[in-house]
Amino acid sequence: MSEETNMMENSGFQVGDRVKGIVEKIEDKAVTVTIEGAPFDGVIPISELSSLHIEKASDSVKAGDELELIITKVEDENFVLSKRKVDAEQAWDDLESKFESGEIITAEVKDVVKGGLVVDLGVRGFVPASLVEDYFVESFEDYKGRELTFKIVEMEKENNRLILSHRAVVEQEKESQKEEVMGNIHAGDVLDGKVQRIASFGAFVDIGGVDGLVHISQLSHEHVEKVSDVVTEGQEVKVKVLSVDRDSERISLSIKDTLPGPWENIEEQAPRGSVHTGTVKRLVSYGAFVEVLPGVEGLVHISQVAHKHIATPHEVLTEGQEVQVKVLDANKEEKRLSLSIKEMVEKEAEEDHSDYEMPEESTGFSISDVIGDKLKGFKPE
Numbered sequence: 001m002s003e004e005t006n007m008m009e010n011s012g013f014q015v016g017d018r019v020k021g022i023v024e025k026i027e028d029k030a031v032t033v034t035i036e037g038a039p040f041d042g043v044i045p046i047s048e049l050s051s052l053h054i055e056k057a058s059d060s061v062k063a064g065d066e067l068e069l070i071i072t073k074v075e076d077e078n079f080v081l082s083k084r085k086v087d088a089e090q091a092w093d094d095l096e097s098k099f100e101s102g103e104i105i106t107a108e109v110k111d112v113v114k115g116g117l118v119v120d121l122g123v124r125g126f127v128p129a130s131l132v133e134d135y136f137v138e139s140f141e142d143y144k145g146r147e148l149t150f151k152i153v154e155m156e157k158e159n160n161r162l163i164l165s166h167r168a169v170v171e172q173e174k175e176s177q178k179e180e181v182m183g184n185i186h187a188g189d190v191l192d193g194k195v196q197r198i199a200s201f202g203a204f205v206d207i208g209g210v211d212g213l214v215h216i217s218q219l220s221h222e223h224v225e226k227v228s229d230v231v232t233e234g235q236e237v238k239v240k241v242l243s244v245d246r247d248s249e250r251i252s253l254s255i256k257d258t259l260p261g262p263w264e265n266i267e268e269q270a271p272r273g274s275v276h277t278g279t280v281k282r283l284v285s286y287g288a289f290v291e292v293l294p295g296v297e298g299l300v301h302i303s304q305v306a307h308k309h310i311a312t313p314h315e316v317l318t319e320g321q322e323v324q325v326k327v328l329d330a331n332k333e334e335k336r337l338s339l340s341i342k343e344m345v346e347k348e349a350e351e352d353h354s355d356y357e358m359p360e361e362s363t364g365f366s367i368s369d370v371i372g373d374k375l376k377g378f379k380p381e
Contacts, residue, residue, distance in 0.1 A: 013038055013079070015071050021081060023065045031057050033067065035079065042079035044069065049083050051124040052110050091122025092157045099152040104169055108147050112140045119150065123162055131165035134174075177209025182246055189241045190258060195231050203231050205239055205253055212251030214239060219255050221262045221295040231255070262295030263335045269293060270327050270337060275344065280321045288313045290325055290339055298337030300325060305341050317341075 013019070013035075021033030021042055031044045044067075049060040061067065061083075068090075069081040098105060107125070111118040117132060117140060119125040127150065132140065151172075154163035185191070185207070193205040193212070202215040219230045231237065240257040244250075270276065270292060278290035278298070287301045306316050317323070328338040 013071060015073055017071045018086065019069050019071060019079075019081070021067050021069050023061050023063050023067065026058050026061065026063060028056050028058075031061055033069070033081065035069075038079065040077045040079070042069065042071070042081040044081045044083055048072070048081065048085070050120065051084055051088060051122065052118060052120050087122040088160075095121060095123070095152060095155060095162065096157070099155050102151065105150045105152070105164070106147060107150060109143050109145065112144050116140075117143055119148075119164060121162065123160060125150070125162040125164045127164045127166060131163075131167045134167050134170050174209055178249070181208050181210045182244065182249060182251075185241055185244055185251070187241050187243050191239055191241065193237055193239050193253070195233050195235045195237060198227050198231065198233055200227065203227055205237060207239065207251070207253070210249075210251065212239065212241070212253040214253045214255050218242070218253065218257070221256055221259065262293060263332050266293075266296060266332050266335075266337065267330050270296070270298075270330050272327055272329060274327045276325055276327070278323055278325050278339075280317050280319050280323060283313045283317060283319055285312060288317050288341075290323060292325060292327075292337070292339070296337065298325070298327070298339040300339045300341050304328070304339065304343070307342055307345060 019035050019038070019042070021035050021044075023031055024034050024041070025032040029046045031046075031049065033042045033044065035042050044057075046054060046057050046060075049057060054060050067083050068086045069083055070085050071079050072082050072085070073080045097103075105121065107119045107121055109117045109127075110120050116129045117127040119127060129137070129140070131153070132143070148166045149169045150164040150166050151168040152162065153165045153168060155161065191207045193207040195203050196206045196211055197204040200216075202213050203219070204211045205214055214231075216224050216227055219227065224230055237255055238258045239253040239255055242252040242254050242257075244252075276292040278292040280288050281291050281297055282289040285302075287299050288305065289297045290300055291297045300313075302310065302313055305313050310316060323341055324344040325339040325341055326343045328340050328343075330337050
C-alpha cells in the first residue's frame with residue numbers, strides 16, 4: 001500500500017468520494033483546488049472539467065469557484081478529481097425525468113460541428129441538423145452561443161448518448177398556435193399576414209401560426225399569369241378570410257378583396273364623354289365588350305359599333321383588337337359602362353372634313369356661260 005493511499009485513507013478520503021473544492025490556481029490544461037480537511041490539494045485535468053471539449057481550463061471555471069467533485073485517484077500527493085463525472089451523474093437523473101415527462105429544456109448552443117449542434121446539459125447533448133429547425137438551414141454558424149429550447153428525443157446513459165430536438169419544440173408551438181388561430185378566425189375577418197410559400201396555383205400566407213391559401217384567382221382584380229408577378233416570399237400582405245374548414249384545417253384567403261375594386265372610382269376614371277383606348281375582349285350578338293381599364297369592361301352595343309347597319313359585331317371587329325371608344329355612361333353600383341365606337345368614327349370623319357379646301361372665289365362665270373353658245377346650235381337627232 002502506497003504512502004499516498006495510507007494518507008488518504010487515514011484522512012477519511014477514498015477514491016469515489018464526492019468532495020467540495022475551491023479553485024485556487026488555473027493553468028491551461030489543469031485546475032488546482034483546495035479540499036477542506038484533505039492532506040493535500042486536488043487537481044482537475046482539463047478533460048475532467050466538462051463534458052464538452054474546451055481549449056483552456058479558464059473557459060470553464062474561475063478562481064474562487066466552489067465545485068462539486070469526485071475523487072478518481074491519488075497521484076504524487078495530489079487528488080485527481082473530476083467535475084465532469086459529478087455533473088454527468090446529476091444530469092442523467094434530471095434528464096431521465098425530463099425525457100419521461102416530455103419537458104422542454106432551454107440551453108445554450110456550445111458548439112457547431114459537422115452534422116449538427118452541441119449542447120452542454122451536464123452531459124454532451126447532440127442536435128442533428130435535421131432536428132434543428134422545421135425548414136432547411138444552409139449554415140449553422142450563427143447558432144453558436146444562442147439559447148434554444150429542446151426536447152429529448154433519445155437517451156442512452158450507458159452509452160453516454162443524448163439526442164435533442166429543437167424542431168420538435170417548434171412544431172409543438174406551431175400546432176398550439178394553429179389550434180388557437182383556427183378557433184378565433186372567421187369568414188370575413190381581415191388580417192395581416194406574410195407570404196410563406198409560392199406555388200403555381202397560389203400563395204400560402206402565414207396569418208399568425210397557421211397558413212392559409214390565397215388562390216391565384218384571389219391575388220388581384222386583374223388576370224394573373226404567374227403568382228410571382230404579384231407577390232414574393234416574405235412579403236407582408238393584408239388578407240380577407242373567405243372560409244375556414246376546421247376539420248381539414250384549411251383556410252381560404254383573398255388579397256383581392258382587401259384592394260380597391262376596379263369599379264371603385266369608375267365615374268372619376270371614366271367620366272361620361274371621356275375617350276379611351278381599349279381592347280375588344282368578347283364579341284356577342286348584341287355588341288362587343290371592351291376593356292378600357294384593368295378589370296373594367298364596358299359594352300359597345302351593336303348600334304354603337306358603326307354608322308352602317310351591321311347584323312353582327314363580327315363584321316367589323318375581332319377579339320384582341322385595339323379600338324378607340326367614348327364613354328356614354330358609367331355606373332359604379334351596377335358595374336356598368338356604356339361605350340361607343342361609332343361616335344369616335346364620327347369625330348374622325350369631322351376631323352377629315354376640316355382638311356377640305358373650299359373652292360376659290362367664284363369668277364362670275366356659270367357653266368351655261370361657258371358652253372351656252374355650243375348648246376344653242378345643238379339639235380337632237
